Amino acid sequence: MRAQLVKFLSDGAFHSGTELGKKLGITRAAVCKNIHRLKQLGLDVHSVTGRGYKLDQPLFVLDKKRILKFMGASAPTDLRDRLYIIDQVDSTNRFLSERVSQVESVRGVFCLAEMQRAGRGRRGRAWVATPYSNLMLSMAWEFPGGPGMVTGLSLAAGVAVRRALEEYGVSDAMLKWPNDVLWNGRKLAGLLVEVQGEAAGPTRVILGVGVNARINRNDAGRIDQPWVDMRDILGKTIDRNRLAALVIRHLLSTFQTFSEKGFAPFRKPWQSHHYYQGRxxxxxxxxxxxxxxxxxxxxxxxxxxxxxxxxxxxxxxxxxxxxxx
CATH class of the missing domain: 2.30.30.100 (SH3 type barrels.)
Structure with missing residues (x-):
């Protein structure tokens, strides 16, 4: 119900309570209750007597068909079956880890969520993200060797995310060792790699990626470090489906190259965009x-x-x- 309501409001226009109730098959009172819940979650929903409800800014609800369409020919033929989009989860990393635990071979399974209750960053920090407004993505991949085979993988993944952001239009994004993407010294994206495996292999990696597409005012107050979002950088609403398609495409390419050649191809591009290089x-x-x-x-x-x-x-x-x- 909540996801459908957000979808109807996503255009940023006014919608009356009566109209929304008919579309959702609920009463106006139930619409009002769900609107209140959205506000509690952090969405800026305006209520105006006689006009109805509208979001402060339009947004793009995550949509598997649109993500695959943006990827075009670069999308593997079976990616549709390996791409999960869910409304709410405690952690995309945890969800994906449990989902692939019984799968024999894992090479590029993805999970995206509209909101996380327990998203995590490095050193156990909470990852703050306004619901329905940011990119929260996890990817699973299995390597044949032991954990030593994935040394440097988080840095290679950072190169992939930076490239995706650049292709979207974010110029001058830089990398901070070992797993952040910065813009003008402020955090724009973060990565978290979780490794599972025995010394002899195989090794399974769950990579979590968080990109600040848009952070609202209330959530901004919970972030304990300098940050920036894509909305501020580009001055427009971010199409998260296009962003997701770019991140997925670059991650798939990066992990495939890493599987074959290790970290070597990524050392120079990472270092050339290191924010602290020589400092x-x-x-x-x-x-x-x-x-x-x-x-x-x-x-x-x-x-x-x-x-x-x-x-x-x-x-x-x-x-x-x-x-x-």
Whole structure:
């Protein structure tokens, strides 16, 4: 019911309670109740006596047919059966992990959700995203070798997401080690890689991607770091179906190349778009804080920092990176 109501309101025009009730097969009182629920979820719905209800801004409801249409010939023939779009979930990563747990071979299964109750970012942080307004996507892929085979994968995936954003029209997006996409130093997208497997393989990876397409004012107050969304950058409503198609296409291409050649093809493009390349940074590691200059990444995707006396390589999960000024 809620998803259908959002779909009717998605054009940004006024719709009377009577009209919506007829379309949904419910009473005007029930429409009012559902509108109230949408407001509680974070959608900006305006109510005007005599005119009805309208969203503050139009939005694009996720639609599998439109995503596949945008992908065109680049869409695998069976992607329709490997692409899940759901209205609400605790976590797209968790949903996908459970869905593919009994599947023998997994190479590109996707889940997109309109809202997450327990979306997670790096270091256990909550991922804040206004419902029906952002891109929350997870992808599952199985590699034949052990976990060591996927070293650097989160960085390669970051390259894919940056390329997708650039193709949509977001210029000057940069990468922050190990798994963020920035614009003008503010967070635009984040990635989270979860690895499952034995030492001898195979290894299954669940990749979570969150892109800020549009964050409303209330949700903005819950974000504890500098951020930006695509609506602010481009000055227009974001077609999330086109965005999803671009992200999926670039991720499929990236994971296929990574399966065949590893991280090597992605080291140079990642480093060329690293926001902190050559800069002085502060590294927060546990209770300690260190200062150094970023010298790039090594063949495994480790971050190389030049300190006063020596160069040290850091790996994902070990540190938090900040500008030194």
């Amino acid at each position: 002085r940074v502060r590294l927060i590691q546990g209770d300690g804080e260190y200062t150094g200059t970023v010298e790039g990444i090594n063949d495994d995707g480790g971050l190389m920092i030049r300190h006063a006396k020596a160069r040290k390589v850091y790996h994902s999960g070990e540190i938090s990176l900040r500008s030194a000024g």
